Amino acid sequence: MPRTPARTPDAGRRSERSRRAILDASLALVGEVGYHRLTIEAIAARAGVGKQTIYRWWPSKAAVLLDAFTARTEDPEYAAGLPDTGDLAADLKLVLRATVDEFDDPAFEAPYRALAVAGALDPDLSRQFTERLNEPGLAAYRDRLRSAREAGQIAPGTDLDVAVELLTGPFFARWLSRSGGLTHAFTDALVDTVLAGLRPRDS
Amino acid sequence: MPRTPARTPDAGRRSERSRRAILDASLALVGEVGYHRLTIEAIAARAGVGKQTIYRWWPSKAAVLLDAFTARTEDPEYAAGLPDTGDLAADLKLVLRATVDEFDDPAFEAPYRALAVAGALDPDLSRQFTERLNEPGLAAYRDRLRSAREAGQIAPGTDLDVAVELLTGPFFARWLSRSGGLTHAFTDALVDTVLAGLRPRDS
Amino acid sequence: MPRTPARTPDAGRRSERSRRAILDASLALVGEVGYHRLTIEAIAARAGVGKQTIYRWWPSKAAVLLDAFTARTEDPEYAAGLPDTGDLAADLKLVLRATVDEFDDPAFEAPYRALAVAGALDPDLSRQFTERLNEPGLAAYRDRLRSAREAGQIAPGTDLDVAVELLTGPFFARWLSRSGGLTHAFTDALVDTVLAGLRPRDS
Amino acid sequence: MPRTPARTPDAGRRSERSRRAILDASLALVGEVGYHRLTIEAIAARAGVGKQTIYRWWPSKAAVLLDAFTARTEDPEYAAGLPDTGDLAADLKLVLRATVDEFDDPAFEAPYRALAVAGALDPDLSRQFTERLNEPGLAAYRDRLRSAREAGQIAPGTDLDVAVELLTGPFFARWLSRSGGLTHAFTDALVDTVLAGLRPRDS
DNA sequence: GATTAACCGAGACGGTACGTCAAGTCTTCCT
């Protein structure tokens, strides 16, 4: 006889109306007051929802936020992958410049930062954050680099993981610690230097 | 005209005894319970100190932690700079491997992560965190790279800031998001790829 | 249009269990430690209740105490009025002697003194204290004196309010300022002198 | 050699300047903010004095207030006693009307109420309050009544203590509990009724 | 169509920690 001590609610009867209201409210609030002043009570009040309805479906405010944020990025052609014009440097610069622009929008930046931070403190959340938000993007980079490697544009022995991290890590670090401006010039320089390091060895 | 809106206590009469006890207690506690379960009340209790004594001298628990952490790194020969054996790759690998080891120690890792996270949410704190903990370390890298540039070991047009971020950014990103192992192999690969990208242009 | 600026909790959902526990705890504690060492926190702890549950329903510890004290005197046949045997002096002496005995009991005296004092400092509370605790008792005296006036036992022009205050005021003053013993002899003397003053004018 | 463990400061070196400033400040403040919002810190700040200087010489804020209040009533011809024109009723009414007027002045009423209340809660203070403020006044009443008794204007067996309390108790009770107006009519009625009760028995 | 079980809004509950205030003590420097 199966015992399910942790009350598992019946997802079939879930109110879609409430779910949307909660996700919307949490995104709006995190932008208004910041992550550490975001409270479950405020989300519930704003969403016109009982607190229990949040606790029933999510384990923490970070999980709510993750769902709220993911909802935006899951539907569209986000899974399109990087462009592949044959010019690796140009393709990478294009995408990184677009990312710079994206991070300029507070509506995107605020919840994303909140999630990055929450993930840094909570390994469980971190895994989910990585899987659902980060990994798809990184995989696109990896695919593009693999294609370039096969075309002989970068060294055949290139570790694609490290290569991707060389492109995104400095960006992430500069963004999170606000230690420098996130500019197109910066990402262009990243691409140039990294690609120079990945160039096939001279004969 | 000097404005003193917030009651500024007289630092001359400050109790060194209490200050040390608070810094010690906060470091110990952040290791035991983690940052978001660290409370001012617990620090005060552990330090045998009134809460007000903490509020009098620090604006937040993050600021306490920053002082506590900084105290450890300020006195010693920490400001020594990087070794300079003439072999740039070897020197960088040595230092990054040492950093990997340092981040393996929870007594170091826990408060450092807490501060990185707190800084990510609070620009004010972020600035302090950068100035007092990060910048000195990065300057050491910059110095070593400048010396290499003068010796003609890397391209004369190299942007030292970007170069340093290429070395440290991926490390920081992997550490904070726990997206991969912090190993000597990883940092070695970083150094090799980045230095390849910085190599002087072939004649 | 009714305005309810201060969050008004829903009395229907109120926990009777908590209410009783709070009233009991406050009476017990005021007897143990005295009024000015009585704290909301201690009441909450003793009652096994969150502080907010007290703040939700009462504006101050004095208000709690007033409810606690009133609860004791509301239910019983306390509203019985004074005896009326036809012998005014005897009836008054009987009741005042009983009151003396009542004030001898610390379980009664301590909270009553606390309330008298709190009322002396807070007009709002004072009004409630008067209405709910004092006035009913005084009305009983007034009724008894009115009956005597109609029977021609005291002067027809007697101001009943003043007459009651002559009987109770000296008692109250002596009690509150501890300036003399509260004895049967004292209250008997009060009754005799006051009634002598109220006797119908000699023809 | 006698040991005085309780540090007894040397009254000879006491600063008269500070003493006056403290007494003045406490009277002013009790009028402005009321007794239970009166703090030692505020007194010290207003008086331009260190807190320790207050704690050195007084055991509590009530004691400070008692001294402050007593200082006003000690110097003048306050010890003059009641007038004795031969007309007892007139003399009593005159004095009680003057007392009514005195209690109309907040500068008098506020600290006096504070002291009465503090005394009600603290038997030690109560004794001092009685001895230094109340008793002298009551003695004056007693003296006047004794003179009247000797003149045969009131019954020879009259208990002077009870008689005085009949005159002052209702006044005190009405004042402290704010249960009625303090008017000349009220005190006149008191005098008339009480004196009627004290009239020598008809032969 | 009635029953019934779940979700839902609402919000009271026992708690924990907050940041503030004042108490009374201690220490330092000044007169």
Add this chain to the structure above:
DNA sequence: AGGAAGACTTGACGTACCGTCTCGGTTAATC
């Protein structure tokens, strides 16, 4: 040595949210 100043420990304040728990009221699937 007293006094001005103010930092110290202590402890209570009243508030904000936590996560849990009832309480009617829908709402959907089952009888």
